[in-house]
Amino acid sequence: MRRILRAHSADRDRGAAMVVVIGISALVLALLATAISIVVSGQRYARQDVSWNGALAAAYAGVEEYQSRIAADWSYVYKGNPQAPFSSTSELTPDASNPALGFDDSWATVPGSNGSAEFRYEVDSSAYDGYGTLRLRSTGRVGQEVRTVVADLRQDGFLKYLYFTDFEVQDPWQSGESASCGTYFWSRPSTGCAAIHFGGGDQVEGRVHSNDVIFTCQATFHDEVSTAWTGRDSSTGMRFKRIPGCTSGERTTFQRPDPQGGGPFYRNRLEMPQTNIDIRADALEWGCVFTGPTRITMQADGFMRVRSPLSRVTRPGAVVSNPSGCGTVGTGTDQLGSTNGARIPVPENGAIYVQNANRAVGDPNYHASKPSYCTNSSNSNGVGYPAVGEVVPSAIGSVAAYGCTNGDIFVEGVVDGQVTLAAENYVYVVGDIKYEDSERDILGLIGNSMVWVHNPAFSCQTSYSPDRCSINSPNRRIDAAIMSLRSFSVQNVTKVGDTDGILTVNGSIVQRYRGVVRQYSGYIKNYQYDDRLLFRSPPHFLSPMNSNYGVSTWVETDAIDVDESW
Structure with missing residues (x-):
């Protein structure tokens, strides 16, 4: 009996142990299944995370690839897919050789990605001719993940x-x-x-x-x-x-x-351009071309007074050779050759170019002989210079001051608009130039030769060396981005004056050679940078000949549909 009871007890213990073993095994299997599930899920999310980040990197790669194209060929800014919605405001020439432009829903492959990462982009060049800014929408794709960035590109200028x-x-x-x-x-x-x-x-x-x-x-x-x-x-x-x-x-x-x-x-x-002649081509399309000495007085209501007596055709070669927006040719009241000049609107995001009057025979602005005022005793240039009693500055090189056929600009006033004024010869700042709205208005001044701050000398006494003249330098303010392909300088600094004014420039000064602002007379400098010039430029302003395009701003935006038809 005792043997039977002991055997029964042992069988019962073995059964209980079996239950425990089975329970533990089930728990282990459940934990193992959970672990496997977590690992598989983690791998899936890890792959998604890698693809998510990779898609953004691919979009950035698209921006960099486009930068390399325009660095190699500046004219590539005019290439793109004109059917792309983002490009709809731009006049672009297709380039089927570039798959990133989205022809037939094609994509460019990110180098080194073994085909796993792709990008394509759209170009908005509508602000390029005016402000030198390009906008690019670049989309990257890795697997099923798609991300898009929009970048503004400007030359490092x-x-x-x-x-x-x-x-x-x-x-x-x-x-x-x-x-x-x-x-x-x-x-x-x-x-x-x-x-x-x-x-x-x-x-x-x-x-x-x-x-x-x-x-x-x-x-x-x-x-x-x-x-x-x-x-x-x-x-x-x-x-x-x-x-x-x-x-x-x-x-x-x-x-x-x-x-x-x-x-x-x-x-x-940074390599400076040799000439500003490119602005003439821009002015023929987005502004006016005037001939010979031209006085421009900016006005605070979006207009300007332009006196240009030698101008005959203000858009030579254009379909409309004398548009009303450039003033009426002639010497009648409110015409370009009259004493007060013509009142015309500031061309929106436009350019004004003033060319020399010694045009070739057959040119619409050709003059067979010089105007009579060029040879009379006052030696006038037709727009008021030199002033009565003014001592005319010496010629610079072979170019005389106030030459009566020179493509010179004489400018002052209150700027209401966005425009660049460029002269084939000199630019003279003859009075204050101020913005009517410092957030909206912007002005470029570009001289193919000198840009002068007008500082006339009178009643010169030649018994002194250097000449001592009755000369006064009133305070002067210039709100503008200034470029001289020779120098930015003040007139008559070698003559001893009565006072030295303060010259305030609010903008930027670009020049090939250092110009003298103060010597025996002239101005004390007060130069202040216009921070807006980091992100925008006056319309049609000149850029360096050797500069790459950099990203001024960029932002991630909603990803475009990869199946979107461009």
Whole structure:
């Protein structure tokens, strides 16, 4: 009996153990199944996360690929798919060789992705001719994930700087120095070429770039300073030179120095255009072309007074050669040749070009002989210069001041609009130029030669050296982006004046050679950068010849439908 009871007890224990074993096994299997499910799910989400991030990277790759195309060929800004909704406001030429433009729903492959990542883009160039800005909508795709970005592209141009100079010397054409002085410091003769410098307590409130070596003493630069000089000064270890005679106590201060060595940063040379003639072509389409000396008085109501007595055809070669928006040719009341000139609207996002009057035979603005006022005793240029009793400045090179057939602009007034004024010869700023609305209005001034701040001299006494003249420099303000393909300078700085005014420039100054603003007379500088120029430019403003396009702004937007028909 005892043996039977012991066997029964053992069987019962074995049964209970079996239940425990089965329960544990079931739990292990459940945990294993859960773990497998989590791993599989995690892999799925990981793949989705990788695809999600990869699609955005592919969209960025599209932007970079387009940048490389326009860097290699500037005219590529006019290529695109004219059927794409994003491009509907632009006149584009198709390019079926570029799959990223979306022909037949094709996509370009991101290099190195083994075909797993793709992109395509649309181009909006509607603001390019006016403001130099392109807008690109780029879409990336990886697997089933699609993401889209919109980027604004602008050239890394002159207008990011308050002050840009190609050569840090006075124009030999103006100074009379050897032509060999008109090059970079490392190529100039060691003597006989005077570099113009920052000094005298100058406070520079904006970015500065020079393709040359910057000379300075006791100046303060409040923003980035850069130079294309690859060397460093032996005494300072920095990329600038102190002018001879500058003592150790006269220090130049860089508020935003290069962290790799202080002083100016190194930045590639920006190549200036040789001429502003391209703006003439723009003016024929989006503005007016005037001939000979032209006085323009900007008005605060969106109009301007234009006096241009030698203009005969204001859009030569166009279907409408004398549109009403460019004024009526003639000398009658309110016509271009009258004393008060014609009142015409500021061309919206347009350009005005003033060309020389010595046109070839057959040109619609050809004049067989000079006007009578060119040869009379007053030596007038037909628009009021020189003033009565004014001492006419000496010629610069072979070009006389106030020449009666020169393509010169004489400008002042209150700007209400967006426009660029360009002269084949000189631009004279003869009075204040101010914006009526500092957020909306924008002006470009581009001289193929000098851009002068008018500073007339009167009653000259030649018994002194230099000439001492009764000259007064009233305070002057210029709201504009200024470009001179020679120099931006003040007239008559070699003559001793009664007072020195303050010259305020609100905008940007771009020049090939350093111009003199103050010597024996002239102006104390007060230059202020117009921050809007980082993101927009005056219409039809000139860009560097060797600059790449950079992204000024970009934002991710709703992804476009990959099946959307472009």
